[in-house]
Amino acid sequence: MWYIWLILAGVFLIVEIMTVGFLIFWLAIGSLFAMLTSFFTDNIFIQTTVFVISSSILLFATKPFVKKFAQNKSPIKTNVYSIIGKTGIVTTEIDSMHATGQIKVNGEIWSAASQNNSIIPKGNEVKVLEVKGVKAIVTPVKILSNS
Numbered sequence: 001m002w003y004i005w006l007i008l009a010g011v012f013l014i015v016e017i018m019t020v021g022f023l024i025f026w027l028a029i030g031s032l033f034a035m036l037t038s039f040f041t042d043n044i045f046i047q048t049t050v051f052v053i054s055s056s057i058l059l060f061a062t063k064p065f066v067k068k069f070a071q072n073k074s075p076i077k078t079n080v081y082s083i084i085g086k087t088g089i090v091t092t093e094i095d096s097m098h099a100t101g102q103i104k105v106n107g108e109i110w111s112a113a114s115q116n117n118s119i120i121p122k123g124n125e126v127k128v129l130e131v132k133g134v135k136a137i138v139t140p141v142k143i144l145s146n147s
Contacts, residue, residue, distance in 0.1 A: 001042065005035035005051075022066050023059065030055030080131045083110065087127050087141055094120040094138065103128075103136060110136045 012028035034051035041047070083105045091109065094101030096117040103112040103126055110128075113135050114120050126138035 001044065001047065002035045002038040005031045005038060005047070009035065026058040026062070027055050029058055082106070083108075083128050083136060084130060085128065087125055088136075088138070090120050090122050090124045090126055093122050094126075103138060105136070110134075112136045112138050115139045 009028045009031035012024050012031060016022075016024040016028065030051045033054040034047045037047050037050040086105050088103040088105035088110070090101070090112070091104050092100060092102040094103075094112050094114050096113045096119075099113075101112040101114070101120070103110050105128060111134055112126070113132075115129055115137055116139075118140075120126060120138070120140050125141040127141050128136045128138055130137045
């Protein structure tokens with residue numbers, strides 16, 4: 001009967017590889033415990049009981065541990081969200097009334113608008129507050145004089 005438990009453990013491991021959760025792995029370990037039990041007794045009821053109890057204990061005992069490592073507490077900001085909070089340089093004067101303005105952030109050129117519809121001259125340093133559509137909404141960090 002041991003070979004049935006071994007095959008069952010292999011099937012559980014294959015299914016675990018195909019899923020994203022960390023649940024079926026414990027059934028495979030429970031199957032291995034039942035296989036070890038089959039070396040001592042031929043009683044299928046005892047073997048099944050060992051399988052169910054060991055799988056349940058492993059599942060509930062390790063659930064908090066697995067949950068702690070499975071959660072990503074600080075996701076990495078990508079794409080549009082990666083520029084929020086960063087500073088950039090105005091490359092084309094920002095004038096919200098005429099819908100013009102560009103900034104350079106992290107080596108990329110973005111269309112920009114000022115937060116309070118003010119004009120921000122070229123060369124000024126700005127901070128990106130948010131992104132609306134394809135425009136970065138900015139506020140000046142340091143205003144350079146035009147003279």
